[in-house]
Amino acid sequence: MEFSIRPATRDDCKDLARMLRVCEPSILTGCPYIIRTNLSLRNLEQDGFRENPFFHAFIAEVPEQHKSKDGYTKIGLAFYIFSYSMTTSRTICLQMLYVMDEFRGKGVGKALFKKVTQEGVAARCKLLHFKVAYWNKPALGFYVSQGCHDITTERGIHLMSLTRHAMERLGQS
């Protein structure tokens, strides 16, 4: 199948929002669980497309004649950020890899993932990291086949989080 991958621009925000809001788990998603993103179109425009953007994205696109049943030509995305670690310095963090259901199994997810690794190398990142849910076995298998390590299984590392509400409570205690 013919498709191309390119960096997202401000004009892609509507399609980014559409794809980021999908709730179907994707075989190739970097997303750990069913997504209910709170990012609005305005958030995306402000946070991703200005000087020093908070996030970056690649868009997978098909030619007009191969558009989806619903008429979309932008059919996949990789959403990522640059980060920093005290053990490795600069890192790249994949937050979501998504391909619309009807375009799966054609190498789009693999090409998006590869593009992110190339971006990481170009930006001198020493590590790519992301999260995957335990039940998403096809995704875990795919990523391991690409050379990834499952740090939770291998080293027993737990992810912890504190909500804004709990941060406020603690800060005032």
Place this chain on the structure above:
Amino acid sequence: MEFSIRPATRDDCKDLARMLRVCEPSILTGCPYIIRTNLSLRNLEQDGFRENPFFHAFIAEVPEQHKSKDGYTKIGLAFYIFSYSMTTSRTICLQMLYVMDEFRGKGVGKALFKKVTQEGVAARCKLLHFKVAYWNKPALGFYVSQGCHDITTERGIHLMSLTRHAMERLGQS
């Protein structure tokens, strides 16, 4: 015990490097496993103390009369970065919380952690997140007592990583 907590400055880099290089697991460390940081003094100065720094840190300090056996007055640190998530927008990520052995059990770690949560609230972060090793039960217990969620246990989320070498290999495949 008398101590104060303040943002780290460029002059603290030597002490940051000293404390970041410790290999003893700390009861209050946010660090998931034994640390062998590759960050040099130069990395720390360049990456943390310029415009748009990659990381931030708080230093815990005791008065001269309470200095450590080895003569240090800077006795703890919290090393953190700002990040971004497609589900919550801006987040704060704690990378290490460390208190020198002889100063533990006196509230320094708790005060450093609280300071990070206050910083997160001030920067409008919706989530604080970090990693803890499965074997670090005192740390897991401490963080849960502070209102944190153990996302790996609660939702089965696995941390994945791809090294620079594997990124290069994949990008060239």
